[in-house]
Amino acid sequence: MTKPIISEPEYEFRHRLPVQMRFSDTDMLGHVNNSVYLQFLDLAKVNYFTTVNKSEPDWREINMVVAGINIDFLSQTRFGEPLEVLTQTFSIGTKSLRLNQRVVNSATGEVKCAASTTMVCIDLRAGATEPIPGEWISLINEFEQRNVK
Template identity: 30%
Template sequence: MNKPAPALRNAYRHFLPITTRWMDNDVYGHVNNVVYYSYFDTVVNEYLIRAGVLDVEHGETIGLVVETQCNYFSPLVFPEPVEAGLRVARLGGSSVRYEVGLFRAGEAQPAAQGHFVHVYVDRATRKPITLPDALRAALLPLVVALAE
């Protein structure tokens, strides 16, 4: 399997500083791989909440993860700060492909990059719905054109 080339910092549209925690490190002395996915969740949901398009307690629409993937290029460690870059690679009818790069403070190349595909569903029925207009409008500034 070929590892993709890392996307540089300027390929992302939104950034969130994340403070690593002591508990993020594993016995090998670096941030454990499962924690990277927590950082992915954090930058996506922070953006949506601040944009006013995600109400985690009462919203009628929620996003369910149907696919996720991460490539690791270099280890992150506690107590270094992380900057999570976010972009949207695909904005579909009921789904979104969020792409995330995790960067050491100020570095151009990510320590890791990956993606989540969320399918948006009705909270009660769990059936896919068309992306609400407000959600689509909030995501448009994050959309990037990717080479095929």
């Protein structure tokens, strides 16, 4: 196996979301299909931002979109394994931020996949990027208990 392109996180993950695996998440080989991991990661992203915001954000006001995602699939997952997704913001720019995420077996700690996601704040009317609101940056820093740069 080649060396993963996603580096180890520098800080502890403060957000964990247990995810329920469905039988339909598995393929003919009996393991979770690669595309399902994206669904797990998306669920955790929404829950992460809801937790950071301390309530359900108004997604019409905060227009964060995924601009890019890299995933290293490190170990296969079989039906019935207990899974959780770990999420953290590891960098914030003016108009974008990057998330680290891991899907792990919650019983053993084995990392099933590691993902790095770039999200961009956009102005839907103008169809252009816009700065991340300062309030969001403050909430992320408060949740992560550090000054994310």
